[in-house]
Amino acid sequence: MLEPMVLPSPPGMKTAAGISYCSFGELLQGVLHEDDADFLVTLPIQKYSVSYFVPDFDKTEIHTIPSVKTKAAALARIILKHYGQGMGGTFYIDCDIPSGKGLSSSSADLLATARAVETYMGKELPLSDLCSYMSDIEPTDGVMYPESVVYLQRKGRLWSRLGRLSDVQILSLDEGGTVDTLEYHRRGLAHQHNHEHRDEFNQLLDRIVAAFRNWDVDEIGRVSTRSAYINQKINPKKHLEVVHEACRATNGIGLVTSHSGTCIGILYDIRRPDHQLNLSNATGMLSKYGNVNVYDTVK
Secondary structure (H helix, E strand, O other), rough: OOOOOOOOOOOOOOOOOEEEEEEEOOOOEEEEHHHHHHEEEEEEEEEEEEEEEEEEEEOOOOEEOOOOOHHHHHHHHHHHHOOOOOOEEEEEEEOOOOOOOOOOOHHHHHHHHHHHHHHOOOOOOHHHHHHHHHHHOOOOOOOOOEEEEEEEEEEEEEEEEEEOOOEEEEEEEEOOOOOOHHHHHHHHHHHHHHHOOOOOOOOOOHHHHHHHHHOOHHHHHHHHHHHHHHOOOOOOOOOOHHHHHHHOOOOOEEEOOOOOEEEEEEEEEEEOOHHHHHHHHHHHHHHHHOEEEEEOOOO
């Protein structure tokens, strides 16, 4: 969990906080047959964004600290308007994940900010409205659900709940740099490319839904690995083959990537023999290629 931030609020000033999970990229990303809708399968991890709201009744402007969190500020204005509130204020946003990595930091900032407003107002937006507002800002991961879901990121709509991969850890290689996810979606290349593979993506979706239902983590890994390879034509990872080799050598379940980011992950079932040894060996194999981190999925 994040350490609480020290807020520069006057004595007696009411503040409120909201929190959101992040997601390690996507287990699967593609296009549905129905409605030609883009979809993704989330993988919530124990990394968080927290947003603290300090209202200012003498002003109408909304600010964020850091100031670059402009999308969160835009969402706050929408929700405050929904509640008929004209006050301004500042949102202090702290995220475990740096932006541009494809680990849902931007979506988590949005949700945490929305939750802070809800907490302050003592009211809860209908989830369908919240999802719609968030997708109006940008295509948004399904971080509002604390489990893996099939989510229509452009429409802001849940397609299916799948469940939690609670016994899985992810060894991540960050290849460095950043990806502007809004620009990535604006170019439309992913949608065009995924449309060409639509039949396969729908077969993969059927497979991963069945795998969650049957709790077949190896099948989940196979589907996720295939999705990672298809995505190489859109946002290629330089070391995908290297990471895949490390996965095979250390009894990993499969690969997972941030399709619009910079990270490649190996999925591990923590219940399997020699898990910690395998994790250590894979770290040694990959550390020379970039920053290596371990993430826990949501329990």
